[in-house]
């Protein structure tokens with residue numbers, strides 16, 4: 490085993506995999522270290538009985554045919570040339586708000602979304618279209634920023650992207666108010682808030698706009714072989730480019746001298762030298778646990794992580810059902826179910842395990858991937874947000890009962906809202922909690938949503954302050970806790986950006 494590399498990537502989640510791949514493409518000697526025995530982090534799959542489950546991905550926006558807007562999917566297929574078989578999702582989502590008697594299925598495509606909302610909220614088409622057009626502008630500005638990381642002309646950018654700049658510090662609620670977006674339209678358009686985990690009152694509009702636009706305008710996709718297919722495709726490329734990958738290799742120390750990275754230490758005790766570490770685990774993990782010696786932890790870095798708010802964790806109930814989706818009466822792929830769409834109240838309820846006023850985001854895999862389970866069966870997964878702290882007072886001996894009680898509540902909520910009956914047909918069930926995620930990827934506090942992207946800590950401020958927050962020379966971050974916030978696309982693109990900064994650093998330009 491060589492003991493010196495140009496770049497060491499710590500963690501093989503999507504951010505880490507992409508960073509390793511891009512580091513190799515730039516011609517560097519790269520070592521990828523993963524504590525687990527397989528790659529992907531949350532981008533993986535697991536098997537129970539005769540079912541192979543997707544642990545995390547609901548969908549990835551597919552903007553391949555948007556002019557001047559190269560998307561993550563285009564990057565993966567056309568630039569990185571990953572071998573993945575992507576399947577289209579049939580519709581954006583069905584939103585069922587039980588207290589408000591709202592039940593609307595939203596198709597993909599701006600015109601069709603406007604039309605569908607007009608039918609549910611007569612007279613709303615103009616304002617809905619204006620709102621969605623603004624979201625499009627914001628999304629395009631992000632894509633421009635992404636493509637011009639090195640040659641950005643700020644003056645030109647500010648002149649051409651006025652709306653992006655004007656809404657840059659605004660919340661989702663502020664923009665909706667300024668545009669007079671009716672509450673009834675918000676009820677139908679807001680379900681994706683749960684993918685970001687911050688209520689509209691505190692949500693950075695830019696990030697929300699980019700997400701809404703990319704999800705509903707052009708469709709979404711999933712890989713046929715679960716998200717594990719992304720991880721394997723990246724890994725293939727890494728091997729092809731001569732990268733070294735080690736599994737069961739947990740980094741226990743990032744070694745630092747005089748504020749500069751010198752190497753890493755593994756759980757085996759082995760020390761490997763490098764001047765550049767890209768961490769796919771969070772700054773919270775790195776600055777509280779991994780920097781060695783402790784006196785090298787910059788006070789400003791601790792202040793930074795303490796000042797930010799950790800995002801939510803999740804609970805997921807994975808069901809392998811011995812009936813087809815047609816027999817069960819499941820027509821859609823994606824279901825957002827809640828009593829109402831008051832995001833502040835829904836958010837408050839995730840800090841307790843007792844509330845019944847919760848929102849779930851559920852999918853039936855077979856609606857997009859008919860052969861994902863054996864004939865005569867289907868797979869449903871039900872996801873709800875919970876703060877990790879909500880579990881603090883659960884004694885170890887009550888853990889499994891508590892998980893089962895909450896899972897049953899979520900299944901019943903799904904059945905009542907959709908008029909289906911799932912429980913008699915459950916052949917396999919697995920229930921994941923924040924503890925599961927903490928154990929599986931080492932996520933700090935079981936958080937799966939990175940830091941909350943409030944306006945002051947949204948993508949734009951994060952990108953602008955990135956260089957100032959480079960607390961240790963030779964240390965970059967990639968993944969859901971870095972500047973683009975969590976999510977498949979964000980983690981992948983943050984890996985590309987981290988490799989880009991690593992290159993600058995190694996060339997003495999950072």
Ligand SMILES: Cc1cc2nc3c(=O)[nH]c(=O)nc-3n(C[C@H](O)[C@H](O)[C@H](O)COP(=O)(O)OP(=O)(O)OC[C@H]3O[C@@H](n4cnc5c(N)ncnc54)[C@H](O)[C@@H]3O)c2cc1C
Pocket residue numbers: 499500501502503504505522523524525528529530531532544545546547548549738739740741769770803805872926929930931932937967968969970975976977978980981
């Ligand atoms: C249930 C669920 C549903 C989701 N749904 C969606 C969705 O529909 N759409 C979407 O875009 N996003 C979704 N996400 C979020 C998305 O999965 C994550 O944001 C993204 O996968 C995070 O990638 P990452 O690069 O941060 O790495 P992670 O997946 O967090 O992986 C980090 C890797 O680093 C390794 N590691 C950690 N510490 C060390 C160490 N010390 N040494 C070596 N290795 C280490 C871990 O083992 C892990 O492999 C979902 C997440 C969950 C949990």
